[in-house]
Amino acid sequence: MSVTSPIPDENGIAHTALGQPCFYCYNPCTDPVVHWSGSTGAIYLHPACVSALFIRLGRDVHEAECPAYYRQVREGLRLLAERRRSA
Numbered sequence: 444m445s446v447t448s449p450i451p452d453e454n455g456i457a458h459t460a461l462g463q464p465c466f467y468c469y470n471p472c473t474d475p476v477v478h479w480s481g482s483t484g485a486i487y488l489h490p491a492c493v494s495a496l497f498i499r500l501g502r503d504v505h506e507a508e509c510p511a512y513y514r515q516v517r518e519g520l521r522l523l524a525e526r527r528r529s530a
């Protein structure tokens with residue numbers, strides 16, 4: 444993980460995000476943004492988008508760990524919608 448900048452590092456390399464789309468919102472990036480490299484490539488994220496993505500990732504992790512709870516929630520929402528339609 445790193446933070447992009449148009450200012451060259453000690454090796455004379457500028458790691459900028461200009462021209463890159465944000466992984467989360469797809470809007471163009473301007474430095475500084477968060478940059479992560481993974482096994483399938485690199486992603487760039489606006490700082491505000493990191494928080495939004497993190498919240499949703501955390502929710503998905505919780506669903507993966509507690510699938511019965513989320514099935515119950517979905518069933519409750521389905522029943523509620525059904526009651527509203529028939530009212």
Ligand SMILES: [Zn+2]
Binds near residue numbers: 465466492
């Ligand atoms: Zn973004």
